[in-house]
Amino acid sequence: MSKPLFPEITVNGTPLSTADIAAEAQNHPAPAGKPGLAWRRAARALTIRRVLLDEAARLNLNPVAEEVAQGKLETPEEAQIRELLAQNVQPAPVTEAALLRAYKDSPDAYRAxxxxxxxxxxxxxxxxxxxxxxxxxxxxxxxxxxxxxxxxxxxxxxxxxxxxxxxxxxxxxxxxxxxxxxxxxxxxxxxxxxxxxxxxxxxxxxxxxxxxxxxxxEGEVLPFDVVRPRLAEACEKAMWASAASAYLDGLMDRAEIAGFDPRAVA
The missing domain is CATH 3.10.50.40 (Chitinase A; domain 3)
Incomplete structure (x- = not known):
């Protein structure tokens, strides 16, 4: 019997099907000569999704689906992940001092x-x-x-x-x-x-x-007051991403993942 190209992956006892990984791989382009990279990135994305859904199920989260585009609602799983993150990801507030520091550290980013x-x-x-x-x-x-x-x-x-x-x-x-x-x-x-x-x-x-x-x-550096709204939005997104990453790391530490190490994927 020939050895399978990729090992079976299970997350908290639930197997990830090769068909699902192959379908997800279409969303993860990889450089020429590295066809396995798209597969590993897809496996990582589905592993993370499974970990989040298992945690949502543990907390018995069943939110009402929201509209994500005109006439299109979230799937139940998308709604569960959104609610899970909303309840558990608490980014640190962005202070005025942090905004000023970011502005002064990278003035060229705020040029006309x-x-x-x-x-x-x-x-x-x-x-x-x-x-x-x-x-x-x-x-x-x-x-x-x-x-x-x-x-x-x-x-x-x-x-x-x-x-x-x-x-x-x-x-x-x-x-x-x-x-x-x-x-x-x-x-x-x-x-x-x-x-x-x-x-x-x-x-x-x-x-x-x-x-x-x-x-x-060369464009002039724009005044702080002009770029503050854009800068605040960028900083808030960065703080949220950092908090979400820390929360996910905790879930991944507690998850039982076999056949694959999602943290080894670039």
């Missing part, structure tokens, strides 16, 4: 959006097309070498080479704010020297770009 005025030449290639990306990179490198010797040809080469509609404006993208472009392009805009063609090609999901930064303005 930065402004950028870039120009680019795009050599387009789909993310999964290796051959096209190699060709785009090679062509981009050749044009970049030309621009190193003749930076004044940027607009003309943008019109000739760029796969972006901005070619009609000599590659100019106009004024952009933080979040207007993909993260990898924005990261390059933050460090590229002003008024010069960036020394390296910028790789994004769209292909390879030659970048020139014409202007850049």
């Amino acid at each position: 959006p930065s402004l950028f005025q870039p120009a680019h030449i795009l050599f387009a290639a789909a993310p999964g097309d290796r051959e096209a990306r190699e060709a785009a990179k090679a062509r981009g490198a050749a044009v970049l070498e030309t621009l190193r010797a003749a930076p004044g040809r940027f607009a003309a080469l943008a019109r000739e080479e760029s796969a972006c509609s901005s070619r009609d404006a000599g590659g100019q993208l106009g004024q952009l704010s933080s979040g207007d472009t993909v993260p990898e392009f924005e990261a390059a805009m933050k460090v590229a020297p002003l008024g010069e063609v960036h020394a390296e090609l910028v790789e994004t999901r769209y292909g390879f770009h030659i970048l020139r930064m014409d202007a850049r303005g």
Whole structure:
């Protein structure tokens, strides 16, 4: 008889079915080459769910289901878990001093959006097309070498080479704010020297770009009173998550789990 791929898991004597774990695994993507990671993450999620439901049953919790979307109610199990956490997770209050400390510790997190005025030449290639990306990179490198010797040809080469509609404006993208472009392009805009063609090609999901930064303005740090509501909400969520994690740790310590160690899963 062949050995099963994954061991049987029981939580407080209740087995977790492989079918349920396989279905849950669809919600836990894993990196290429690590197919077992999605399974382990799914098993961990179902283990936690079982532990919470067993505790709700022990406390005889049977709350009325609440509406979670228009015309859609919680399942009985979702209602039990919600009520269990509501009764037992008591986060510490967020103080004004803690809010001020969080604000002062990370001022860059509370800036107004930065402004950028870039120009680019795009050599387009789909993310999964290796051959096209190699060709785009090679062509981009050749044009970049030309621009190193003749930076004044940027607009003309943008019109000739760029796969972006901005070619009609000599590659100019106009004024952009933080979040207007993909993260990898924005990261390059933050460090590229002003008024010069960036020394390296910028790789994004769209292909390879030659970048020139014409202007850049970093957003000012917003006053505490302006960001306080957002900061308070974030701190309250963090405190709740910390308290919920501590409560769950206590339940997991008391649970009888066989065939799997959920705490070993990243």
